[in-house]
Amino acid sequence: MRLTAKQNEALELITSKDVKHALLYGGAQSAKTYVALYAVLVRALAVPNSVHAICRLRLVDLRSAILLTKFPEVVRHRFGELADEKRIFHYIYSYPSYVSLPNNSKIFFIGLEDNRGFDKILSPSYSTVMIDEASEIPYGAYSKLLTRLSQKNRLKKVSICTLNPTTKRHWTYHLFFEGKNPVDKKEVSAIKTYAKLQMNPVDNLDNLPDDYIEMLESLPEQDKERFLYGRYSDNLDNSIFGVQIKEAEKEGRFDDNLLPDPELPFYAVFDLGMNDATTCWIVQFAKNHIKVIACKEWVSVSILDVFKTWLNCFEHKVAGVYLPHDAKHRWVGDGRTVEQMLLRYISFLPEDKRFFVQILKRVDHKWQLINMARVFFKKLYFNSQMCAEGIEALREYKYEKNETLGVFKNEPKHDWASHGADALMYAIQAWQFIAQQKEESPRDPNKIYFDDLIKNRA
Numbered sequence: 001m002r003l004t005a006k007q008n009e010a011l012e013l014i015t016s017k018d019v020k021h022a023l024l025y026g027g028a029q030s031a032k033t034y035v036a037l038y039a040v041l042v043r044a045l046a047v048p049n050s051v052h053a054i055c056r057l058r059l060v061d062l063r064s065a066i067l068l069t070k071f072p073e074v075v076r077h078r079f080g081e082l083a084d085e086k087r088i089f090h091y092i093y094s095y096p097s098y099v100s101l102p103n104n105s106k107i108f109f110i111g112l113e114d115n116r117g118f119d120k121i122l123s124p125s126y127s128t129v130m131i132d133e134a135s136e137i138p139y140g141a142y143s144k145l146l147t148r149l150s151q152k153n154r155l156k157k158v159s160i161c162t163l164n165p166t167t168k169r170h171w172t173y174h175l176f177f178e179g180k181n182p183v184d185k186k187e188v189s190a191i192k193t194y195a196k197l198q199m200n201p202v203d204n205l206d207n208l209p210d211d212y213i214e215m216l217e218s219l220p221e222q223d224k225e226r227f228l229y230g231r232y233s234d235n236l237d238n239s240i241f242g243v244q245i246k247e248a249e250k251e252g253r254f255d256d257n258l259l260p261d262p263e264l265p266f267y268a269v270f271d272l273g274m275n276d277a278t279t280c281w282i283v284q285f286a287k288n289h290i291k292v293i294a295c296k297e298w299v300s301v302s303i304l305d306v307f308k309t310w311l312n313c314f315e316h317k318v319a320g321v322y323l324p325h326d327a328k329h330r331w332v333g334d335g336r337t338v339e340q341m342l343l344r345y346i347s348f349l350p351e352d353k354r355f356f357v358q359i360l361k362r363v364d365h366k367w368q369l370i371n372m373a374r375v376f377f378k379k380l381y382f383n384s385q386m387c388a389e390g391i392e393a394l395r396e397y398k399y400e401k402n403e404t405l406g407v408f409k410n411e412p413k414h415d416w417a418s419h420g421a422d423a424l425m426y427a428i429q430a431w432q433f434i435a436q437q438k439e440e441s442p443r444d445p446n447k448i449y450f451d452d453l454i455k456n457r458a
Contacts, residue, residue: 003035006203010035013197014160020193021146023134023176024162026230028216029208030199032162036130037066037074039160040107043128047155048103052128055145057136057415059097059111066132067097067109112141112299125151127158134161138277138416139171139182139389140299165232169395173232183389200230240370240397240412240421244377254384254391260284260293265319268310269430271423272324272338273298278306279419281390282318285431292382292427295390297419303338304345318355322430324422325362360429366411369425376428393420 003011010032014022024032037054044052054071056062090100097109108124129145131137142161149157161172171182179191188194201213216228225231239245248254260266264284271279278298284291298306307321327338336344339359346354363369384391396417412418 002206004031004204004206006197006199007031007035010197010199011039013195014039014158016195017156018192019195020157020190021159021176021195022161023172023194023196024160024199025165025172025196025232026199026203027201028164028227029204029212030201030230031204031207032199033066033070033132034074035199036132036160036162037071038078039158040128040130041071041074041078043155043158044101044105044107045103047127047153048105050105050127050153050155051124051151052105052107052130053110053126053145053148054107054130054132055110055112055137056132057112059109059113062109062111062132063097071099112137124148127151127153127155128160129158130160130162132162133164134172135163135166135170136415138297138299138393138419139175140277140297141416142171144299164226165230166226167396168232168234169392170232171392177232182392185388198230201228238398239395240399241374241377241394244374245391245395247378248380248382251378253381255382256385258291258293258381258383260316261286261291264291266293266316267320267322267427267430268318269322269423269427270306270324271419271426272303272327273419277416277419278303279390279393279423280306280310281387281423281427283427283431285434289379289381290376290427290431292380292387292390292424294383294386295388295420295423297389297393304341307342307345317353320356320358322358322360322426324360324426327359358430358433360426360433363429369422369429370412372432373425373428376431379431380428390420390424393417394424397421 010024013019014036024036026032040052040054044050054062054066056066092098092100099107099109101107126148129149131142131145134142142159146159149159151157163172165173167173168177174180174182174185175188176194176196179188179194180186181188201208201216205213213228216224219227222233225233261284264286267283267285269281269283273279280296281292282294284293296310321342323338323342327342329337339357342357346357382391393416396415397420398413398417400411400413412421
């Protein structure tokens with residue numbers, strides 16, 4: 001492979017003395033990932049004992065797309081077949097996966113949702129952090145990765161993100177195009193250290209089949225914008241809650257100044273992430289509506305720490321916590337389930353700080369929760385300032401797309417937006433659970449009920 005003018009421009013951007021955070025974005029097969037991998041490799045070879053990280057949402061995707069294919073390709077193209085023959089690059093495919101270089105530098109390959117935990121693999125300090133397919137990860141994970149850029153050596157510390165553009169509501173657009181912090185929308189003070197470069201298939205024609213551009217031009221307009229022209233999109237066409245969000249905006253149900261109702265209790269509803277993201281919505285349940293007061297997400301923080309730092313520090317006392325069904329089955333490090341751990345934690349709290357814990361019923365299919373949320377979305381009123389992170393997740397919650405067939409799959413895409421959307425759906429489920437409890441009439445002890453027969457069946 002021969003580097004094109006655009007790819008050399010990308011390398012110059014990454015190595016520029018003023019740039020600490022680079023975004024390579026654009027269409028398909030434009031060599032964004034290739035250039036980023038090359039930059040990481042050159043930096044690793046330049047300074048002995050340096051440590052670098054290449055990340056993606058899932059380790060299985062990272063291994064198949066990069067560790068086993070693209071990275072060896074970069075090594076072969078840039079250093080020739082001798083690199084393999086002399087075995088100067090030592091590949092470790094077990095856990096953790098890494099490449100050991102002849103100067104004792106290491107390049108780790110990290111899946112941010114790997115089942116062995118985010119914190120353990122991120123414990124070293126790095127000189128470079130590269131994030132492939134950055135559209136899949138939350139801003140919280142990105143900001144946490146930046147804190148690991150702390151290895152002391154002569155290398156300038158650099159983060160590199162690559163992605164095919166998504167919507168303009170994604171954190172990469174807010175950060176690199178608008179110069180704003182994606183969470184609080186404040187101006188980024190060190191914005192001069194952030195730089196971006198668009199790379200499209202036309203910039204890589206020397207390394208593509210002759211008919212590749214013609215094939216991209218035949219795609220539907222929305223796909224063409226993304227994969228051919230590499231542009232961020234304004235629309236929410238494949239957003240699961242796109243219609244509901246537009247209605248809420250039109251009706252003014254996203255309100256920066258929405259205040260809690262002093263007469264209603266507060267509830268915390270969680271989507272639990274054992275090794276990835278955990279999200280919590282603080283809500284108030286009224287008879288005919290739900291006030292959504294706040295939302296917060298944590299990446300790779302223990303469940304107990306979440307309860308300590310969030311519920312105890314929240315401005316108002318939380319009356320109860322609703323957890324998904326797997327809280328009865330998910331184990332924490334000491335052998336207890338999340339439910340058991342939380343109940344023990346509550347037992348040590350002062351009487352006036354205790355709250356109840358309710359495990360929600362398992363729903364067989366995700367589409368049932370989605371349909372329920374769509375029906376009752378009109379009952380939701382958001383404090384849009386306190387819920388900004390969660391609202392962005394709702395906007396970006398989409399169905400998985402089969403890129404080969406050009407159709408959407410039945411299941412939602414599992415990415416950074418999933419946890420916030422799931423937690424809100426659990427909040428609506430909890431609201432319905434309370435309504436059913438109140439409406440259920442006392443049972444006549446002299447009658448036999450069908451559901452009792454089912455429960456008692458052997």
